[in-house]
Amino acid sequence: MTEPIVVSAPGKVLLAGGYLVLDPAYSGLVISASSRFYTVVRDTLAVPPKQILVRSPQFIGAEWKYSVSFNGNEVLVEEILDCTPNRNKFVHYALQYTLKLASEYSATTFEEVLSHGLEIVAIGDNDFYTQKREPSSPSLTIASLSEMPPFCPLNVTLLDVQKTGMGSSAALITSIVSAILLKFGVVSKDEFTRLDSQDRVLAHNTAQLVHCLAQGKVGSGFDVSAAVFGSHVYTRFDPKVLEPLMRITGDFANFALVTLQPILDPTVPADDKPIWTSRVEPFQLPPLVRLVLADVAGGSSTPAMVRKVNDWRSKNPDDAKKLWSDIDASNKNLVKALRSLSILYKENTNAYERAVQNLSLLPPSRWETADALEVTRPAVQAFDRAHRASEARMGESAGVDIEPAPQTELLNRSIAQAGVIGGGVPGAGGDDAIWLLVLEPKNTAEAPLQRVERVWSEFKQRKVSPLLATESMEMGARIEQFNLVHGLEQAVTTENYATKKL
C-alpha cells in the first residue's frame, strides 16, 4: 500500500468579465478563493482489483462504485449500481477520460495501479455549500465561520445541497483529474508543483475536457482555469479544440477508443494538432485589500441567463459590440488600477499603509478629496462606477436581471461604508452572491469588514451570509500531505460522517 495522494484545488470568483469571457476577444478577471476542494486517492482492500470506490463523506448516500476494463487499447469505466441509485456524471466522466488518458502513457503502469482496488474521496471546504442552521441560531459571521470545524458534514444528499456559486464542480474535477494523473505517474510531483509546467497544462486541458463533457456544453472555462492556475486575467480557449470529442454521442463505449493524448498533451507532437489558445496572465489583489464574498439567498439560473444574453447579442450585433467594448474598457481599468496599487505598495510601503489607514475611515465618495497620497486615485478608479452601470445596461437590453433590485440595494449600502473600495455581482450575476473589496488596515478600532458585516446582518430584503474565503495566495491546484490538512483524515476515516455532529 502506498501513501495517499492528495490534491486540492481552489474555488473561484469572476470579479469582472461575465458573458464577455465567453468570447476569446475579451478577458475576465478571476480570483481563486482560499476555499478548496480536496481529492484523496489511495489503494484499498475495500474493493477488488480493477474497481474504484468514490466517496463524498460530507453527503448522505454519496458513494459510487466503478469497474474498469482495459484491453490494451480501449478503456471502459462502468458504474456498478449496487451501492446507490444516484449517478454522479461529473465523477464518472472524470474517471473515464483521465483513466483513458493514463492508459495511453503506459499500459504497464495502468495495469499495475489497478491490480488492487482504488478509493477516491472528494471533500469540499465549508464555503462551497450553504451551511444550514437552526432558524433560532444567530446569523453567521466571518468570526463564527472561522470557528466552525473544517469539512462540516452536511446531513443531506448531494442532490439536496445548496451550492454557493464558488465553482464546486470545477474544483472537484480539477482535483480528481490531477490526483489520478499523479497516481498513474502521468504527471510528476516535481513538475506539477511548478506553476508553469507542461504537466500542469496537461491537467488543465484534461479537466477542461471532462468539465465540458459533464456539463454537456463548452463554457468559457474560467473556473477550471482558476482551479488549476490560481487568480489571473483569463482569455478562453477556442472551443474548436474540443469539437471532435464533443461531437461523439452515446455511451462511453463510443469514447473508449478515441486517443486523447494528441489533443490534451502539449508536448506530444501530432499532425494537425489542435491548439489550446487560452491565456493566463497572473494577477494578485493588492496588499491590505481583502476580497469578501456573501452568499445571498436568492436563486438564478446561469444557463438561462447566458442563453438570453447570447440571443440578444446575436440579434443586435452593433449595439452589443459597443456595449461589450465599454464593459471591456471598465474591466481593463479595474485590473490596471488594482495592479497600480500593488506597485505603489512596493515603491513606498509606509506611505501606502498610512493611506490605507486614512481611507479606511472614509466612504469612497470622499476619497477623491482625501489626503492619502497616490493611493487615492487608483483605489477610486478600481471601482469605476461605470462598470456596474454598463453591466446593468447589458441586463436591461437582454431582458436579464444581472443585478436585481435587492442586490443593487445591498451593494449600494455596502459600498457606502467607510473603507469599502467597491463590489459587484460575480460571474453571470443574478440573485445569489455579491463580492466586495475592502481595505484592511493594520491597526484600526473598527475594520471596514465589520461595518460591512453589520450591513449584511441588518439587511431585510434577503438573507445574506458571509463566506469565509479570501483570495488564495497559493497559486491554483496544490499537492497536499494527507495528515497535514486539518480535519481531512477525520472526514475520510469516520463512518457515517455525513450525519455526525462535530
Ligand SMILES: Nc1ncnc2c1ncn2[C@@H]1O[C@H](COP(=O)(O)OP(=O)(O)OP(=O)(O)O)[C@@H](O)[C@H]1O
Ligand atoms: N462533494 C462532491 N462530491 C461529488 N460530486 C460533487 C461534489 N460537489 C459537487 N459535485 C458534482 O458537481 C455537480 C454540480 O455541478 P454544477 O456545474 O451544477 O455546479 P457548479 O456550477 O460547479 O456549482 P457552484 O459554482 O455553485 O459550486 C454535482 O451534481 C456533482 O455531480
Ligand SMILES: C[C@@](O)(CCOP(=O)(O)O)CC(=O)O
Ligand atoms: C456568464 C459566464 O461568463 C460566467 C458565469 O460565472 P458564474 O458561474 O456565475 O460564476 C459564463 C462562463 O464564462 O462560462
